[in-house]
Amino acid sequence: MSNTTLSGRPLTRRGVLTAVTAAAAAHTILRPSQASATRRRHAYDVIVVGAGFAGITAARDLRRKGLRVLILEARNRIGGRTWTSTFQGEQVEMGGVWVDPMQTHVWQEIEDQGIGLVADPAADRTLFPTATGFGYFSPEEAFGRQGELLTQFCEQAPQVFSDPTDPMAQADVLRLVDSYSIRDRLNAMGLSTLDEKWLSGATGGLGGGSDRGAYTQFLHWWALCNYNAEQYYGINTYRPAGGMTGLAQAILTEAAADLRLNSPVRSITDNGREVTVRTRAGMSYTASSVVVAVPVNVWNTIDFAPGLSLQRRRASSETFGVPGAQKLWLRLRTSLGNTYVHTPDGYPVDTLVPIKQFADSQLMVGFSNDRRLNVNNVAQVERAVRLVVPDARVLAVKGQNWGADPYARGGWSFRRPGQLTGLLDAIQRPQGRISFATSDIASGWSGYVEGAIESGLRAAEQVTHYAFR
Ligand SMILES: Cc1cc2nc3c(=O)[nH]c(=O)nc-3n(C[C@H](O)[C@H](O)[C@H](O)COP(=O)(O)OP(=O)(O)OC[C@H]3O[C@@H](n4cnc5c(N)ncnc54)[C@H](O)[C@@H]3O)c2cc1C
Incomplete structure (x- = not known):
C-alpha cells in the first residue's frame, strides 16, 4: 500500500527481477450450454x-x-484505486502499487500473466524526527529502532491474530482490543517524546490519523507479515x-x-x-x-x-x-539525495519516498492525510515539504485526492x-x-x-x- 505500509523501505530485497514465466494455470471453461x-x-x-x-x-x-x-x-x-499514469515523462502509480510474495493471490496472478516485476531501490539514508526537528540517520539505524518500536506496539498480535487469514479465529481475545484506536495503544505504551514521533508516524497516517484507525487493523497487517518488522518493511518493494x-x-x-x-x-x-x-x-x-x-x-x-x-x-x-488519503508525485530540487523522509502523525505530508535521481533534481512520491493540502498545487506542496526539508524547491507536482474522488x-x-x-x-x-x-x-x-x-x-x-x- 502505500504510505506507511508505506512507511517502509526495502532493507533487504532489491534489484530488478526478470519476467516471471511460470506456466499459466489450467482453467476449466464450462460451455454456456452446461448452465x-x-x-x-x-x-x-x-x-x-x-x-x-x-x-x-x-x-x-x-x-x-x-x-x-x-x-x-x-x-x-x-x-x-490503482491507476498507472505518467508524470514528468515517468510511469507513476496514483494509487496502489506494491505487491509481495506473501500476498499469494496477486503474486500468482502476476506469474500467471507472465508479467515482470521491478524492485524499487532502497534509500541510502533517512530523515527522521529528532527532539528539536529532523535529522539524518542510516536506514539500518532508523528502521532498526522503528522496527523495535513497532514490534513492541504489536506485541499482542500473535494472541489476537493467531491465524491472520481468519481474523475472527480468536474472537474472544479480539473483542477485548477491537475498540482501541491506534492513539489508545500509543498512549498506553508510555513512550518518550521521540519514540512517540517515530511510532505515531509509522502507524497513525495509515489509518487516516491515530484517532481514526483501529489498533487491530495494524495488528492484523503485522500478523500477515509474520509478526516481523523486516517482512513488514519489505512489502513495499516490488511492483508489476x-x-x-x-x-x-x-x-x-x-x-x-x-x-x-x-x-x-x-x-x-x-x-x-x-x-x-x-x-x-x-x-x-x-x-x-x-x-x-x-x-x-x-x-x-x-x-x-x-x-x-x-x-x-x-x-x-x-x-x-481512509477519507483523507492523498498521494502525490513531486519533482524536487534539493540537497536531499536518495533519502527516505518520515514525519510524525499530523504533518501535512507524512512520508516521502525517493524514486529516481536526476542531475539537478529528483522524483519522490509522498502521502498525505491532510484534506486542506491541495496535492496538485506546487506552492502548497512546497510549503508542506519545507516543514521537513527547509531548502526544498518543488518544481512540479501531480497528486490524487482519493477522498474527493466520487467513485472512491x-x-x-x-x-x-x-x-x-x-x-x-x-x-x-x-x-x-x-x-x-x-x-x-x-x-x-x-x-x-x-x-x-x-x-x-x-x-x-x-x-x-x-x-x-
Ligand atoms: C494511495 C493508495 C496507495 C495504495 N497502495 C497500495 C499498495 O502499494 N499495494 C496494494 O496492494 N494496495 C495499495 N492500495 C490499496 C489498493 O489500491 C486497493 O485496496 C484496491 O485497489 C481496491 O480494489 P477494489 O476493487 O476493492 O476497489 P476499487 O479499486 O476502488 O474499484 C472499485 C471500482 O468501482 C467503480 N465504481 C465506484 N462507484 C461506481 C458506480 N456507482 N457505478 C459503477 N462503478 C463504480 C470505481 O470507479 C472503481 O473502478 C493503495 C490505495 C491507495 C488509494
Missing part, C-alpha cells in the same frame, strides 16, 4: 458493478465457469513492470467479459427472481445476480431495493477507506475501532442475489490489491449458483 436454460432469459447471467481488481477478478472467475458477464464501470478507465493498470488489463483480457465504461450505476433492484441495474444515464440491465464491487465508502451512493442492511449502511457512513470516497481501507468485530462478518455476506466484493471487506489483506482479489473470488462463488438454477 441452466432459464438463465438465457437475459443477455447476461451476472452483472459486475465496478472494474477495480475485485470486480475484474470476480468477472474473470465467473467467465471461467462459462457465465455471461457484463461489467459496468463508472470511470473512463479500469483499475479503480507494466504498472497496476497493465496487470488489471491482463486479467480483464483473459476474462473476455463485456465492459461498459462511463457507466456509473444509480440503482440496483433485487425482486427475488432477478436483479436489475440502472445507470445514471438511464440504461437498464437485468441478470440472475449482481456483484457489487465498489468501495464500501461508495455503497450509500447507490439506491438499493430492498435497502442495504443496517450494517452495510453503517459501514459506508463510518467509512472503511477514500483511499486504501483501514478499519476503524469496532468495525472488525461489529461489522465485517455481516458485510461479507450476500444480500439476496447481490454479493459484495472489495478489498475493504477482505478477510486477509484488506487495504491491498491482494484483498481485492480475495474478495472478488468469494463474491463470484457466492453468486454462481443463481446463474445455474
